[in-house]
Amino acid sequence: EVQLVESGxxxxxxxxxxxxxxxxxxxxxxxxxxxxxxxxxxxxxxxxSRTNSDGNSTTYxxxxxxxxxxxxxxxxxxxxxxxxxxxxxxTAVYYCARDxxxxxxxxxxxxxxxxxxxx
Amino acid sequence: SYELTQPPSVSVxxxxxxxxxxxxxxxxxxYACWYQQKPGQSPVLVIYQDNRRPSGIPGRFxxxxxxxxxxLTISGTQAMDEADYYCQAWxxxxxxxxxxxxxxxx
Numbered sequence: 577e578v579q580l581v582e583s584g585x586x587x588x589x590x591x592x593x594x595x596x597x598x599x600x601x602x603x604x605x606x607x608x609x610x611x612x613x614x615x616x617x618x619x620x621x622x623x624x625s626r627t628n629s630d631g632n633s634t635t636y637x638x639x640x641x642x643x644x645x646x647x648x649x650x651x652x653x654x655x656x657x658x659x660x661x662x663x664x665x666x667t668a669v670y671y672c673a674r675d676x677x678x679x680x681x682x683x684x685x686x687x688x689x690x691x692x693x694x695x
Numbered sequence: 696s697y698e699l700t701q702p703p704s705v706s707v708x709x710x711x712x713x714x715x716x717x718x719x720x721x722x723x724x725x726y727a728c729w730y731q732q733k734p735g736q737s738p739v740l741v742i743y744q745d746n747r748r749p750s751g752i753p754g755r756f757x758x759x760x761x762x763x764x765x766x767l768t769i770s771g772t773q774a775m776d777e778a779d780y781y782c783q784a785w786x787x788x789x790x791x792x793x794x795x796x797x798x799x800x801x
Contacts, residue, residue, distance in 0.1 A: 611790070621730070621738065621781050623790035635788045638696075676743060680785035681728040683749060685737040 578602040578684050580672050585689030588662055592693070596657040598672030598686055606650040609675035611682060612657045614668035614691075624670070627655065629678070640666075662693045697786040699793035706799045713769040715796045717782030720763060725784045727765035729758060732795075733778045741780075742767060774800050 584596040598610070612624040625636045625646040634646050645658040655672055669688040676683035699719045707713035717727060727745055730738040740749050742758035745765065755770045765784075769776055777800045782793040 613790075620795040621732075621783075621792045623792065626788075626790070637789060671737060676740070676749075679726070679744070680790060681726070681740065681743045681783065682730070682738070683740050683743070685739070687737055 578674070580674065580684060580686035582670065582672055582686045582689040585670065585691045587692045587694065589695050590663060590693055592662050593658070593660040594662065594691060596659070596670055596672075596689060596691070598655045598657075600653045600655070600674070603674070605653040609678050610646075610648060610655040611673045611675060612646060612655075613671045613673055613682070613685075614666075615671070615688075616665075616668040619668075622668075625657065626675070659691070662691075664693050667691060667693050697784075697789075697791050699782055699784060699791050701780075701782060701793040701796045703794070704797045704799065706801060707769075707772045709774060709800055710771055713772045713776070713798060713800075715767045715769075715780050715782075715798065717765040717767075717793045718763055719765075719784065719791075722763050722765055722784060723761045725760075725786065727758070727760045728783050729756075729765075729767045730781045730783065731776075731778045732781065738781065769798075772798075772800055776800060 579601045581599045611626045627646045631648045643661045648655040671688045672686045673682035674684040729742040732738040745760040746758045
């Protein structure tokens with residue numbers, strides 16, 4: 577069974593940092609692009625970042641560029657999102673998602689981890 | 696930047712056909728996909744590459760994409776289909792979601 581499990585969310589002060597992890601199982605992780613998508617409370621889905629299968633090509637939404645870094649460890653079947661200079665508007669549930677065919681759609685999602693940025 | 700526009704809400708009677716639209720400039724030149732999200736749950740892919748259905752998604756879900764509009768159609772809508780639906784496309788190596796449509800089955 578394909579499974580994605582996020583962890584690392586929590587409460588952080590504005591300007592702080594946090595690292596999210598997403599552990600994958602049930603598929604050949606190193607063959608797939610991976611993404612992070614977030615959803616603020618009561619709001620819609622917003623794409624955050626993507627890494628290719630090797631981790632040597634990454635892209636970011638303008639709203640997080642320069643503050644967030646996506647990375648992956650294919651030996652550990654894990655993708656990460658390092659978040660720094662966090663702002664109140666970064667408060668959201670963060671989902672990791674598998675790219676269905678390296679084609680910019682998401683065929684499997686984790687359960688999400690909540691990040692709250694507040695003093 | 697590229698934008699996708701969805702109606703905030705759509706209502707349908709059980710057993711009838713629901714259509715949810717997603718508009719964007721020359722959207723028909725891109726691939727569109729659709730996600731269903733029920734309260735408290737993660738999104739689920741229901742249509743990808745305009746009209747392809749993932750395994751496990753019922754046949755009553757279908758999609759089309761032409762011109763400036765992609766459409767998700769649910770035939771014989773059931774109460775379990777009540778959810779938020781999001782369209783999605785990609786442009787210039789970034790992903791864009793529509794604002795979401797709340798489908799009410801009443």
